[in-house]
Amino acid sequence: MKKKKKKKEREKSVFREYFELIAETAVFVFFVMTFVVQAFQIPTGSMKPTLRIGDFLLVNKFAYSQTVFSWEKAILPRKDIQRKDIAVFKYPKELSKDFVKRIIALEGEKIEIKNKRVYINEQPIKESYKVHKDSQVFTENGYYHYDDVIRDNFGPVVVPEGHCFVMGDNRDNSLDSRYWGFLPLDYIKGRPWIIYFSYDAERNAYLRTSLKERLKKFVSFFLEARWNRIFHVI
Numbered sequence: 001m002k003k004k005k006k007k008k009e010r011e012k013s014v015f016r017e018y019f020e021l022i023a024e025t026a027v028f029v030f031f032v033m034t035f036v037v038q039a040f041q042i043p044t045g046s047m048k049p050t051l052r053i054g055d056f057l058l059v060n061k062f063a064y065s066q067t068v069f070s071w072e073k074a075i076l077p078r079k080d081i082q083r084k085d086i087a088v089f090k091y092p093k094e095l096s097k098d099f100v101k102r103i104i105a106l107e108g109e110k111i112e113i114k115n116k117r118v119y120i121n122e123q124p125i126k127e128s129y130k131v132h133k134d135s136q137v138f139t140e141n142g143y144y145h146y147d148d149v150i151r152d153n154f155g156p157v158v159v160p161e162g163h164c165f166v167m168g169d170n171r172d173n174s175l176d177s178r179y180w181g182f183l184p185l186d187y188i189k190g191r192p193w194i195i196y197f198s199y200d201a202e203r204n205a206y207l208r209t210s211l212k213e214r215l216k217k218f219v220s221f222f223l224e225a226r227w228n229r230i231f232h233v234i
Helices: 002-036 146-152 211-223
Strands: 037-041 055-060 086-090 098-105 110-114 117-120 154-158 163-167 188-198
Touching: 037 188, 098 110, 098 117, 146 154
Parallel strands: none
Antiparallel strands: 037 055, 055 188, 086 098, 086 188, 098 163, 110 117, 110 154
């Protein structure tokens, strides 16, 4: 009887150890996903070629976090928001959605776009990361369409305090500050850190309902993986 009792106690002890390990792991993962990193998927091509449709990112939520005590600055990987940083933020027009764009102008700076070229405080800036898929430049003196004029020619405007001006790298196809205004700094959630998976979503962007097509899409999800982009630090 004593042997059976000890055996049951050992089994309970092992079960308790596994339960505590799982519980501790769950708490740790919850803490990390809540306060440290956020998983994010690139849904559009507005940041091509830097970020592509089908890229799965981990976002560093500590990057721009506000510190309360001086010692926090020494241990937290925090940095000030700078021009050309890429940021994930709450879309001002629909706060339940997250967008990712590049920060172009900071508070107090004057930004102007002339024939696709960006000027900050009347000085042109170098933008090696941007692309223009459309060679057409829209101006008020030529073919007029409100959105197209904003796209290629904008401002000048001064970025108000507590805000920044963001744009996509795919400059001719990006819904950004040119269209919906300045981004409140409080809406910034973090900075993209690493691509943990990537696949060619544009080749597999169709939606089907049949089991065969869903299985095909599931298999192609791995067959079309872009292995050269996985674990790429942004």
